[in-house]
Amino acid sequence: MRILVTGGAGFIGSHLTERLLSMGHGVVVLDNLSTGDMANLAHSKDNQNFEMVIGSVRDQALVQELVEKCDAVIHLAAAVGVKLILEKPSLSIHTNVNGTENILHAAANGxxxxxxASTSEVYGKAEKVPFSEDDDLVLGATANLRWSYAVAKMLDESLALSYSYEKRIRVIIVRLFNTTGPRQTGYYGMVLPNFVSQALKGDPITVHGTGDQSRCFGHVYDAVESLTRLLNAPNAIGHVFNVGNDEEVSIYGLAEKIKKKTGSKSEIVKKPYSEVYGFGFEDMQRRIPDVRKLEQFIGYRPRTSLDQIIDDVIAEQRAAMGIAPVADSGKNDAAA
Incomplete structure (x- = not known):
């Protein structure tokens, strides 16, 4: 197939592009490079089946032109990261909603x-875990801008399902849960690469809030595997899927694990949310995906261990910093 990947110069998009090209597909990447980086596509740019277009998903005419010459679209382009969302909430809403509407409108014609790509953020403050695709979504007040991203992504999902119902286009929605791994930057608040960077530099490892809040981290390779399998799963059309690992860890526990694995002397410090994000910031205590539906439909579920994910991020950052690999004191944590 010839596949349009929006946001293809980003963290997940660049890995997905590489995988699709290796499978023999043609790939057109659309990215405005606001958070993506051409360096992420170093392994793809010389492939004869690769095309790069610098532009925005908010450009309706450009989107129409690109969708017309492709067989499928994987729409990853979005304004993401807690830091960016709180700094520019209207940008998050406009980019996510307008971009998705442009993609769906163009796809409907052919x-x-x-x-x-949606997000686990849509589950909001729901307390029933693990989160299942048909669960109620519980968000906070609109006065708290932290929820603007979740609201936009909920509208994305509703738009997609409405187009599927009214115009009969083939749509699949994936809710990504804390996907991480090589190439992810911590600049926009992504916790795992931030912790690794702080540990390797000997800076304080900064935990926001009490650190008791927990998350599940999935490897980008597992997310890419899930997306490529969904491309070839006609039974998945019209459905919503959680995509993530269900291995839970507290954020403070994550900091401890990274400190041990890097052999760092960094101090782990806690910083109140009010100092980081301002007064009234809300966070979710737990976020665990139920991935049984994904496994049922594509015969696969993300299983890469948290230890392996951390090892991969540490190795990449050590190489970028010119730090020689060292014996990993946390290597046998899983067997201990």
């Missing part, structure tokens, strides 16, 4: 398959 009945193109569209995979829409």
């Amino acid at each position: 009945n193109k398959l569209v995979i829409i």
Whole structure:
């Protein structure tokens, strides 16, 4: 197939582009490089089946042109990261909603398959875990701008399912849970690469809040595997899927694990949310995906261990900093 990947110069998008090219597909990447980086596509740019277009998903005419010459779209482009969302909430809403509407409108003209990347953020403050795709979504007050991203992504999902119902286009929605791994930057608040960077530099490892809040981290390779399998799963059309690992860890526990694995002397410090994000910031205590539906439909579920994910991020950052690899004191944590 010829596949349009929006946000293809980003963290997940660049890994997905590499995988699709290795499978023999043609790939057109659309990215405005606001958070993406051409360096992420170093392994793809010389492939004869690769095309790079610098532009925005908010450009309706450009989106229409690109979708027309492709067989499928994997729509990853979005304004993401807690830091960016709180700094520019209107940008998050406009980019996410307008971009998704442009993709769906263009795809409807040729009945193109569209995979829409949503987020675990849509579950909001729900307390029932693990989160299942048909669960109620519980968000906070609109006065708290922290929820603007979740609201935008909920609208993305509703738009996609509405187009599927009204115009019969083929749509699949994936809710990504804390995907991480090589190439992810911590600049926009992504916790795992931030912790690794702080540990390797000997800076304080900064935990926001009490550190008791927990998350599940999935490897980008598992997310890419899930997306490529969904491309070839006609039974998945019209459905919503959680995509993530269900291995839970507290944020303070994550900091301890990274400190041990890096052999760092860094101090782990706690910083109140009010000092980081301002008064009234809300966070979710737990976020665990139920991935049984994904496994049922594609015969696969993300299983890469947290230890392996951390090892991969440490190795990449050590190489970038010119730090020689060292014996990993936390290597046998899982067997201990």
